[in-house]
């Protein structure tokens with residue numbers, strides 16, 4: 001939210017700031033706007049209140065706040081949470097960020113007791129706590145959406161376990177596979193993404209609360225207790241590191257960048273397959289849009305946009321890495337720049353997963369087109385070579401023989417399986433009538449019968465395993 005009017009005079013009174021005590025001059029109005037984060041960090045308002053409630057409860061348990069003070073603070077914070085949820089909270093840029101907005105409001109509502117909330121705490125450990133709480137909740141939503149996508153993907157793979165399609169290398173027809181097998185390749189990528197997300201969650205889920213500004217605090221705080229109250233696995237260790245560490249945000253963005261990379265690959269394939277040149281799938285109309293000038297067009301906008309959004313997420317990863325590079329310990333204002341990239345990476349990951357989870361179960365395979373495409377391009381040539389090896393010919397010689405057969409078939413404008421036995425025998429007398437079994441697409445696919453292979457029964461077994469693996473997620 002930029003304001004290009006750029007006012008130059010100072011507008012607010014230093015005494016209005018929560019930190020105004022040592023200042024004799026009001027903040028420059030532009031500086032106020034330049035340094036404020038409230039326009040974006042108010043997204044963490046409820047987490048900020050959650051953190052404050054735990055902090056205040058702990059302070060009362062260790063005797064720093066009286067029970068009565070704690071209850072007044074807690075009631076005030078809960079009312080503020082309602083105000084925020086109802087969209088009635090008076091956010092102020094003069095109060096800089098979400099933390100000071102809420103704290104000032106608390107004092108406004110409950111009086112002087114509100115000023116005791118910040119005892120034994122700093123905005124530095126507070127903001128680190130808020131981001132971790134916010135991100136943890138987002139990770140759980142993203143994990144659930146990833147699981148929804150994978151469930152749909154595996155179901156579709158199971159339905160399409162026998163659907164023959166060309167497998168590609170260099171985007172050239174290479175060997176036949178099944179559509180189910182191809183979908184399980186996507187699923188394998190997403191399983192690694194899920195594992196990475198859960199691994200990242202472990203390092204997100206630690207409590208920096210109590211590290212205070214950088215050195216800890218002289219009050220008899222109980223860091224284990226606040227960690228427990230907030231559902232964190234444990235407190236973080238070193239206080240200097242606690243307020244300055246943003247590795248967890250970088251790790252999340254790395255997860256998101258790789259997830260989007262995978263989704264962009266799948267998107268690219270959907271875009272290709274939906275084209276009239278491939279014509280392998282039908283994308284339902286509700287995931288497509290038309291052209292304002294070409295009436296015949298049905299554009300695969302959703303996968304195109306997912307593909308395109310990979311750019312911004314990759315950018316956010318680089319932004320955070322660069323933000324942290326060379327930062328001296330401990331907290332620096334630079335860190336305020338962590339939020340927008342992190343929020344956008346999380347929003348984008350969630351939206352793209354949602355788009356995919358909705359779209360995948362609605363994909364229609366055009367089986368006949370897939371099959372006839374698989375029949376083109378000599379996709380069973382390797383099977384012919386393997387057949388010759390089984391007849392005792394060395395693989396390199398078999399490769400040569402098949403190469404000659406392919407060249408002959410191209411001249412004749414035929415597929416290998418369309419050549420006669422006599423024609424094939426010109427290249428090797430070892431070729432017999434049984435060769436036609438291996439030259440069919442079904443035979444070729446069924447022969448890849450081992451873990452991870454394209455054979456339909458292997459695809460079905462892999463689907464069962466994938467479903468079990470998904471069901472084990474908490």
Ligand code: ARG
Pocket residue numbers: 037041097123124127331333335336337
């Ligand atoms: N808005 C700040 C941020 O996002 C909160 C922490 C400010 N701390 C400070 N010492 N200025 O990082």
